[in-house]
Amino acid sequence: MSLTSSPAPAARPPNTATPSRAYDGTSPFPPDGPAPARDGGDRLYLAVTAVIVVVPFVAVGLAGWLLWGSFIHVTDIVLALVLYTVTGLGVTVGFHRGLTHGGYRAVRPVRVALAVAGSMAFQGDVIGWVATHRRHHAFTDRPGDPHSPYRYGTHLRGQLRGLLHAHVGWLFRNDRTSADRYAPDLLADPDIRAVARAFPLLCLFTLALPFAAGWAIGGTWIYGLTALLWAGLVRIALLHHVTWSVNSLCHLIGERPFRTRRHDRATNLWPLALLSFGESWHNLHHADPTCARHGVDRGQIDLSAAVIRLLERLGWAYDVRWPTPDRLAARRT
Structure with a gap:
């Protein structure tokens, strides 16, 4: 999974080259070459990325200080849980399993609604997100992968x-992924293009909504501010780090019951299963990326798959690619 900001003015060419096939699986990735001089657009990209990454994280510290003084309301908790669930499923069900991998198809209103919900997670516009994640799958854990934890080798310091780098550092490289190459289907979709263009407004909305709801429910602007803090910034920060942990920890720690491609080290990490809505059953996902369910073994809770199943029963999702015993057996180690 990935996080990108809105497309920046061209400061360096998008990544379109095919990386060398000579990678041995243990060495640091070859250097990308000299970085071009930064211009105003490049600096703007880094500034926006810093705001998206740092401000919610700082809000966690502020929230801790406020919590110490019991400055939190039931409204804040309920709003945070609701928005975390809605925006998180927008990323996992909408951005990831639907738009990126085609694990199912959805009717137009649901497709657009999920894209909007995912955009409100503050993880970048939908087309950039999908393009980056498809590139990750094309070059998993080898040169070309935008956020592999093996970029600097497999020795301790490199790891x-x-x-x-895999958790957050890659966001500051401005190593843009070509949507023309990796997401031409979304570029051709006017609904998805409209959602991508609306990303800045949706970022404002995802913060304004808890503030307005908190004020309306609590009756004072103080309730609005605490709701903005907890159901806005803290909620965004938590979802950010859960998503980034799938990029980082789920390629370093955990079990690998299914075979993946050469160099691909995706793992299952059960402690993240609930917070990630099933995305941390990452090993099966990389073994069979189009599968609509990631948690396929006994006891593996996959809330995203449960939502897709509900959409299917309502007639709002179809052509769902559910796992079959034969496909799973063929991929077992």
């Missing part, structure tokens, strides 16, 4: 540096 620690790579973990930081």
Whole structure:
């Protein structure tokens, strides 16, 4: 999974080259070459990325300080849970399993609604998100992968540096992914293009909504501010780090019951299963990316798959690619 900001003015060419096939699986990735001089557009990209990444994280510290003084309301908790669920499923069910991998098809209103919900997660516009994630699958854990924890090699120092890179450092590289190459189907979809263009407004809306709801329910602007903090910024920060943990931890720690492609080290990490709505059953996902269910073994809770099943029963999703015993058996280690 990935997080990108709105497309920046061309500061460096989008990544379209095919990386070398000579990677041995343990060495640091070859250098990308000299970085071009930064212009105003590049600096704007980094500034926007810093705001998206840092402000919610700082809000967590502020929230901790406020919590110490019991400055939190039931309204804040309920709004945070509701918005975390809606925006998180927008990413997992909408951006990821639907638009990126085609694990199912949805009727137009549901397709658009999920794209809007995912955009409200503050993880970048839908087309950029999908393009980056498809590129991740094309070059998983080898040169070309935008956020592999193996970028700096497999020795301890390289792994620690790579973990930081895979979790958040890659966001600041401005290593843009070509939507023309990796998401031409979405570029051809006028509904999805409209949602992508609306991303800045949806970012404002995802913060204004808890503020307005908190004020309306609590009756004072204080309730609005605490709702903005907890159901806005803290909620965004938590979902950010859960998503980034799938990029980082779920390629370093956990079990690998299914075979993946050469160099692909995707793992299952059960502690993240509930918070990630089933995305941390990452090993099966990389073994069979179009499968609509990631948690396929006994006890593996996959809330995203449950939502897709509900949509299917309502007639709002179809052509769902559910796992079959034969496909799973063929991929077992």
